[in-house]
Structures are given as C-alpha cells and as structure tokens.
Amino acid sequence: MLMAIALLLVVLAFFGAPLFTIILAGALLGFYRNEVDLSVIAIELYRIASTPILLALPLFTFAGYLLAEGNTSKRLVKLTSAFIGWMPSGLAIVAFFTCAFFTAFTGASGVTIVALGALLYPALKQAGYQEKYSLGLVTTSGSLGLLLPPSLPLILFAIIAQQMGYGEQVGIKDLFVAGLLPAFLMLALLTGWSLWYNRNDPIPTESFSFTNIKTSVWAARWEIPLPIFVLGGIYGGFFAVSEAAAVTALYVLVMKVFLYKEIPLKSLPKIMRESMVMVGGILLILGVSLAFTNFLVDAEVPSKLFALIQNNIQSKIGFLLTLNIVLLVLGAILDIFAALVIMVPLILPVAMQYGIHPIHLGIIFLANMQIGYFTPPVGMNLFIASYRFNKSISELYQATIPFMLVLLVALLLITYIPELSLMFVSH
Amino acid sequence: MRKFIHVLHILEDTALVGILVSIIMLAVTQIALRNFQDSGIIWGDSLLRIMVLWIALIGAMVASRTDGHISIDLVSRYLPEKWQHRVQLLAYLFSALVCGITCYYSVVFVYYEFLDGNTAFAAVPAWVCQTIIPFAFAVMSLRFVISAIRHLQDRSPPPVDNPVC
Numbered sequence: 001m002l003m004a005i006a007l008l009l010v011v012l013a014f015f016g017a018p019l020f021t022i023i024l025a026g027a028l029l030g031f032y033r034n035e036v037d038l039s040v041i042a043i044e045l046y047r048i049a050s051t052p053i054l055l056a057l058p059l060f061t062f063a064g065y066l067l068a069e070g071n072t073s074k075r076l077v078k079l080t081s082a083f084i085g086w087m088p089s090g091l092a093i094v095a096f097f098t099c100a101f102f103t104a105f106t107g108a109s110g111v112t113i114v115a116l117g118a119l120l121y122p123a124l125k126q127a128g129y130q131e132k133y134s135l136g137l138v139t140t141s142g143s144l145g146l147l148l149p150p151s152l153p154l155i156l157f158a159i160i161a162q163q164m165g166y167g168e169q170v171g172i173k174d175l176f177v178a179g180l181l182p183a184f185l186m187l188a189l190l191t192g193w194s195l196w197y198n199r200n201d202p203i204p205t206e207s208f209s210f211t212n213i214k215t216s217v218w219a220a221r222w223e224i225p226l227p228i229f230v231l232g233g234i235y236g237g238f239f240a241v242s243e244a245a246a247v248t249a250l251y252v253l254v255m256k257v258f259l260y261k262e263i264p265l266k267s268l269p270k271i272m273r274e275s276m277v278m279v280g281g282i283l284l285i286l287g288v289s290l291a292f293t294n295f296l297v298d299a300e301v302p303s304k305l306f307a308l309i310q311n312n313i314q315s316k317i318g319f320l321l322t323l324n325i326v327l328l329v330l331g332a333i334l335d336i337f338a339a340l341v342i343m344v345p346l347i348l349p350v351a352m353q354y355g356i357h358p359i360h361l362g363i364i365f366l367a368n369m370q371i372g373y374f375t376p377p378v379g380m381n382l383f384i385a386s387y388r389f390n391k392s393i394s395e396l397y398q399a400t401i402p403f404m405l406v407l408l409v410a411l412l413l414i415t416y417i418p419e420l421s422l423m424f425v426s427h
Numbered sequence: 428m429r430k431f432i433h434v435l436h437i438l439e440d441t442a443l444v445g446i447l448v449s450i451i452m453l454a455v456t457q458i459a460l461r462n463f464q465d466s467g468i469i470w471g472d473s474l475l476r477i478m479v480l481w482i483a484l485i486g487a488m489v490a491s492r493t494d495g496h497i498s499i500d501l502v503s504r505y506l507p508e509k510w511q512h513r514v515q516l517l518a519y520l521f522s523a524l525v526c527g528i529t530c531y532y533s534v535v536f537v538y539y540e541f542l543d544g545n546t547a548f549a550a551v552p553a554w555v556c557q558t559i560i561p562f563a564f565a566v567m568s569l570r571f572v573i574s575a576i577r578h579l580q581d582r583s584p585p586p587v588d589n590p591v592c
Contacts, residue, residue, distance in 0.1 A: 016503045017518035018496035020487075021525040028528060041529055042536035042560050049480035049556070052472065055454065058482055062447060239458060246454030253451070269444045273489070276443045280486020281497050287483070335497050378501075 024288040030295035044291035059245035063252040064106035065275040070262030075220040082216040085206035092194040103145030110384040113142040136399035139385040143373035147179035157362040178421045289341035302349035331372015363421040473548035484563035523571035530564035
C-alpha cells in the first residue's frame with residue numbers, strides 16, 4: 001500500500017505537480033502511518049523562523065536580482081579584459097572568470113547566460129573564435145561559479161546539513177572556503193584547454209594599456225568592493241554570513257539605484273517581488289523537506305539505504321564513482337534546489353558512513369550539479385542557450401561536449417583529492 | 428470576488444516589498460548598533476527570523492498565482508494534448524488537497540499555541556506570528572482549486588510572469 005502511494009507521488013511529480021506538495025504529501029503520509037499528530041507539520045514549517053542563517057537567503061537573492069539588472073555585466077567584462085585580455089585566448093579567459101563571478105552572486109538560474117552570454121557570444125565570434133567553441137563556452141560558463149561564495153546552493157547545502165545535526169562539521173564559512181580551490185581548478189583547466197584548443201588560430205589579442213585599466217577600474221569602482229564586503233567582512237570577523245548578506249543587499253541597492261542610477265526607484269518593487277517569489281519557492285520546499293527528512297530519519301531510511309549500498313559497493317572510491325554518475329543524471333533532470341533538498345538528507349548520512357567529510361560531499365554534490373546544468377539531453381542551460389542564441393539543441397550538445405569533458409576531469413580530481421576541498425577548512 | 432482577488436494581490440505584493448525593506452533595514456541597524464555602540468534591539472533577531480518565515484510563505488502564495496512553483500515535470504510535455512490536460516487537472520486537485528490538509532492541521536497547531544500562550548518576541552504572542560502558516564496554505568489551496576476550475580473551463584493557463592525555475 002505504502003509503496004503504491006509512494007509510486008503515485010513520484011508519478012504526480014513527473015506529471016508536474018509542484019514539488020513542495022509532493023514532499024508535503026510524503027511527510028503527511030509518513031507521520032500518519034507512525035501515528036504522529038499531523039499538526040507536527042506546522043511545527044516543522046515554523047522551524048524556518050528558528051534558523052538564523054536562513055536570513056541570508058532572501059538578502060543574497062535580492063542582491064543577485066539587482067546585479068542582473070543594468071550594466072554590471074558589461075563593466076565586469078570590460079574590467080576583466082583590461083587586466084587579462086592581452087593574454088593569448090584572453091577573451092575566452094575573461095569569459096570564464098566573469099561568468100564565474102557573476103554566477104556566484106546571481107545563482108545559476110540561467111541569468112548568467114542571458115545577461116553575460118548575450119554579451120560574450122558575439123564578442124567571442126567577432127574576435128575570431130570558432131562559432132562552436134564560443135557557443136560551448138557561454139553555455140558551460142552559465143553555471144561556472146556555483147562553488148564560489150556567496151552562491152545560494154552552497155548556503156542551502158550548509159543549512160540542510162546543519163538541520164540534520166552536522167552543524168559542527170559544516171559551517172557556512174568553511175563551505176565557502178572549501179569551494180575556492182575546486183572552482184579555481186575548474187577555471188584553470190578550462191583556461192589551459194582553451195589555450196591548447198586555440199593554439200593554431202591567430203586570435204587577435206587586445207593590447208595591454210594602463211589607460212584601459214584606469215578607465216575600466218573607474219567605471220566599475222562601486223562594484224569592485226563587493227567581494228571584499230562579502231569575503232573580507234565574513235573572514236575578517238566583522239559580520240556573520242547573514243549580516244554580510246544584509247550589508248551586501250543594502251550596498252547593491254544603493255549602488256544600482258543611487259550611484260549608477262541604472263535601476264529607477266519605481267521598478268524596485270517589481271524586482272523585490274520577483275526575487276521574493278523565488279525565495280518563497282525555495283524556502284517552502286526547504287521547510288517541507290525538513291519535515292520529510294525527520295520522517296526519513298525516524299524510519300531509519302538512510303541507514304537502510306547504507307546497508308543496501310554497502311552490500312553492493314564496499315569501497316569509498318566505488319561509492320564516490322557511483323555517486324558522481326547518479327548526481328550527474330539528477331543534476332540534468334532536477335532543479336538544483338530540488339536536488340539539494342531531496343538528495344542531501346539521503347546521501348549525507350550514507351557518505352559519512354563511508355568516511356567522506358560532509359564538506360567534501362557538499363563540494364562534490366555541487367560540482368556535479370554544475371555539470372548537470374548542461375548534461376545532454378535535458379540540462380537546463382542547453383535549453384536556455386538554445387533559446388537565447390537561436391541554435392538547435394543538437395548543435396549545443398556538440399558544442400558543449402569538449403567543455404564538459406574538461407569539467408569532468410576537474411570533477412574526478414575534486415572527488416578523489418579531498419584536500420582540494422578541505423585544505424583550508426578549520427576542522 | 429474579482430475585487431477581492433485584486434485587493435489580495437495588492438496586499439501580497441505590498442507585504443513582500445514592505446517585509447523585505449524592513450528586513451534589510453533592521454538587519455543593518457542591528458549590525459551598526461552592535462559594532463558601533465555595543466548594543467542592539469533585544470528582540471530584533473527574533474523579529475528578523477519571523478519576517479523570513481512571512482516573506483517565504485507570502486512569496487510562495489504569490490508563486491501559486493502563476494504556476495510559479497518549482498516542479499520536475501518530465502513527462503507531461505511528451506503526452507498527447509488530451510492527456511496533458513487531464514494530468515494537469517489531476518496535479519492541481521492533488522496540490523489543492525495537500526495544501527487544504529496542511530491548512531487544517533496548521534490551524535490546530537496555532538490553536539494549541541494560542542492555549543499555551545508563548546511569546547515570540549517582545550510582547551507579541553507566538554500564535555500571532557504563526558497565523559501566516561494556515562493562511563498561506565488556505566490561499567494556496569484556493570488558488571489550486573481556482574486553477575483547476577479555469578483548466579476545466581479550458582481557459583488559458585495563468586500567465587507565467589515569474590518563472591521560478
């Protein structure tokens with residue numbers, strides 16, 4: 001009976017019922033079966049109001065929505081090209097770095113492709129890069145930067161882990177540092193590959209000039225302090241993560257509305273509303289999945305799952321390899337927030353039994369999700385890019401595959417060298 | 428009815444904007460007070476957390492206006508049109524039912540809290556802060572029912588002005 005209902009829920013999810021209703025129904029059924037008073041569901045939802053770090057979510061999201069409006073993307077590209085545009089394959093490297101930075105702040109919701117890709121794709125082609133290469137570059141770069149602070153999925157992973165009682169090991173600050181080296185590894189490998197790929201094409205390089213640097217720095221003078229706020233503020237001990245989020249939101253608001261005067265005051269309510277609808281969607285799913293997780297733990301599902309997996313896979317490496325494959329597929333079909341709230345509660349306890357550090361798991365998880373965004377046949381960024389650049393999906397498959405292979409190498413390195421993620425983590 | 432819906436929309440939108448602005452202001456004030464004066468509003472942090480709950484649930488209410496919730500939806504787009512229609516109707520009715528049940532049990536929870544008489548922050552009772560839970564689920568349940576009815580009448584689906592995913 002229970003299996004039949006569970007199956008029915010999965011079918012309903014595949015048919016497009018909102019995910020929160022599916023998880024909610026699962027939790028309600030679970031509690032009902034265990035003869036727990038169903039009003040416990042409201043108690044679980046009220047936990048949203050007892051989790052201080054959640055404050056960071058609406059604030060960073062709002063800041064990201066603001067950054068996506070106006071000309072921040074243009075100034076960012078100008079600034080980076082002034083510094084590294086003179087190198088061989090300069091513009092490609094510029095593209096990687098600006099996309100990564102932009103995604104860290106705006107979340108990998110397709111905004112990067114729409115805002116930056118639209119700018120970079122014609123520029124790359126004009127500079128003489130092959131069409132296929134340029135297309136692959138902007139599509140894959142749409143999710144690059146997911147591992148860099150203050151990306152929302154990083155924060156969400158930490159929140160879920162903390163709610164499951166792994167708070168000691170998974171501090172947000174630690175997770176933020178843990179993502180740095182893996183993200184730079186990805187950037188480095190992509191850069192190296194681009195240098196090699198374009199080695200025979202005489203791509204005209206921009207010449208280095210101090211005037212260029214001066215004008216672009218001056219143009220981006222209000223944006224440059226942003227990473228300093230976020231990282232410097234947090235690691236300098238001036239603010240907690242949620243406070244850094246508040247300062248960032250206020251700063252970006254003042255910068256966009258009053259300093260750059262790019263967003264008229266009257267369009268602010270619309271941006272606020274849109275960003276908060278997104279936050280509502282994420283937090284509601286998080287709230288109901290916390291309830292569902294409690295039921296899962298009560299029903300000892302993670303330990304049963306571990307026993308089942310251990311019967312088939314004994315080694316840590318074998319487990320990680322299987323995990324990568326499962327997560328890549330999931331990353332392609334599931335929304336990243338949905339994947340986080342559904343999979344982390346199941347996988348985290350199992351991974352811990354295999355002796356994997358929860359922070360390392362978080363980085364592996366998100367690295368997979370990042371690649372999942374453009375994994376054929378259904379990765380979301382493939383569709384966004386196809387729509388935005390008016391190219392067929394099959395053209396995009398071909399264009400992204402080399403980039404995907406490079407990032408898979410990075411993923412393997414991140415998976416099998418835990419030190420990449422854990423080197424700077426305090427405990 | 429139409430007027431009521433219009434007023435509700437304005438209220439929701441205003442609440443989202445108002446709460447977000449209050450969150451930013453209060454959070455920044457707290458930081459400033461702590462760093463410069465070594466003080467702070469005692470109940471400020473509790474109020475901030477409750478505002479996060481409210482903004483989340485009101486945001487979720489607004490998302491259900493326009494089919495804006497995160498969903499997986501892998502299969503329905505490949506079904507024949509007639510079946511797509513039926514499946515969508517089923518999804519709406521299912522969502523309405525689940526939200527309705529949650530609304531009922533949230534009312535029970537709020538009532539228990541009312542009897543307990545706990546305070547959330549300052550002199551504000553906890554149950555007042557929690558009323559948003561049943562309210563949000565009631566509104567979402569109603570919206571799913573309305574979407575189902577619209578769907579049955581074969582009117583065009585609600586405009587998607589906020590694609591969440």
